Amino acid sequence: MTQPPPTPASPTPSTVTVIIPAHNEEFGLPATLRSIKAQSVPPEKIIVVDDGSTDRTGEVAASYGVTVLRPPSNLGSKAKAQNHALPHCDTDLILAVDADTVLAPDYIERLKPAFADPSVNVAAGNVQTRFTRTPWERGRSTEYLFGFHWHRPIQQLANSPMVCSGCCSMFRREPLTKFGGFPERTIVEDMDFTWSQQLEGHRAVYVSDAVAWAADPETLTYLRKQVWRWMAGFMQNVRLHLPRLLTRKPMLATWILLALLEILLAPLWWATPLLLAVNAPIPLTMAWWVGGELLLTVPALLYAARRRHIPIIQVLFNLPFVYLNKAVNLYYAWKALLVELILVPLRLSRGLVTYEKGR
Template identity: 40%
Template sequence: MDNPNLGGEPGSLSPGITVLIPAYNEAESISDTVNSLLAQTVQPAAIIVVDDCSTDGTAEVARAAGATVVRPPKNTGSKAGAQNFALPLVETVWTMAIDADTTLAFDAVEKLMVALDEKEVAAASGFVVPRYVRTVWERGRYVEYLFAFSFLKPVQDFFGKPLIASGCFSAYRTDALRALGGWSNRTMTEDIDLTWRFYFAGWQVRFVPDAVSYPIEPHDFKFMRKQLRRWSHGFVQNVRLHWRRVLAVPTLRMIVAVAAWDAMVASLALVVLLPLMIVLFSAPILMVAYVADLPVVLAPILLGAIRRRETARALASIPGFLVLRAVNAFFLLEAIWSELIVGRPLRLYEKGH
């Protein structure tokens, strides 16, 4: 546990939800985030922005928008650190974590809270759609999310084991969160770490597709690279850290195994084997393998897009998805190589946008 003294007696919490927003140099986006929280059908009891020693006036903007602002004495170095700094201040039964560049649909909190009514549920996360879909990277991410949140997550939720309660928009039972020591910064992806620890402690996690959030995704390769590195290394770090305990959770171990297979074997095929075969056999026609699974992958993507009335946007974003998929595969292999083979773990938390 990173922070064993997180304060708060389980019985002393009042009804309602407190929103924690870790922020480092988010002056441009923080007011949209706070405003979308203030416009919710279910109002949060408190909105706390953790200004992690920003230099761009984030605190002033957040305060002007109506949030309570707290500031650690020095930069905590990670999102987990900023969130843990504010966790002792939470006085409500529920705690919500939301990124400083994320806005919510007007009823997102209300929809999310329905899932948390169940006594055994400690965390719930919602649907994620990029707020801007303009560059090739944003388009790739848009299709990736449509696939993940329209198909993969509902299936995982059916088996009661969503792989991750997304860090950009999730709500938690405060006492359960405190009992686990809050968020951990021992890996690059604190949300995977926390979600799995809830499972180990016997809690359930839910995915709520009707609760929609809109984060700003990396718009160029520079930022996308940072984010993909962090996510890839974070996943490998969590598998390495928790693999024994994951094996003891029947459905979770299957879902993690599929994700690990995808990270390793599929990435290897995409980035190494296929190019090798194309060169060795002098058969450029084998490049069709890069798009061979599209007919099937497109089915849930288009269904999700039709439901959102964004079919044209989804179709136009498919090339971006293919590019992002290949780049993602590269970073996953790089993470496996660095973390597991040469023992060069990623320790520096870099913002992806």
């Protein structure tokens, strides 16, 4: 009996368009464009969406010889700016890059092989902090070192990444277009798309060796705006997706429930020294609390420092600043939980609908 010829494998996607949404980014944009132009595997097209800038963002972008799109007025969010560029893309892959993010020279080269698997619709690399000048940036650098070298690898091993970071994610163009583009229904399009694709049976991938450096909030004012957007967006996605995730993607639902549990229990952990001090000397109580905290964080940070070739003394110096960021994170996590998971379902609030830049 003659066997039918084997079905040819789908070709690995090869062409890439980079989309950079930019609003008043004349100072940060040049470093981003230089890093993209210096890629070992260059993209076929680079599109900058000059979204209602009042500075020289458009002229700066044009000076690098890239395509510049200018909507008639400010679109109001990163997702809307990205969607404005999507009809101008005809490549296999779309790489979305923030206008203040710098890519390692081999970022595209390391990310593209993930799409040899036809089930992969979105992938992103390892994000680190570009600057460590202020306490808030130092705290964020510690958060990123820990998260991208502890949480993300575990989630990747379980085939359930929580998010492909929006500052440097690569997407398969056809599924993204079919989905309706970058999601605008929540305030964080990256998490929304990451969860939505996994719900539909597709894969999201974390590529640890593809490195990008993001410019993070340098002041408390901007940190509060960014963290409020992130936390509100997380809770919006919990409200939108968690019921289906529990049955269709239980491992991803597990990470989400653990994150919610951590938010709920965090005040108790912070209050532990005071609670224990009732029956134990304060120095002993603080030594126990600090020792437990360091045991949970330092080993992962030392491993991350070695992977990223960062001096250990620098990582240890930045470690105390993470607790400033944690306090901000906790406040806005509880605010988001109250607003997005209680007040919005009760129709007592619209939730966060206005996109504000975090720097």
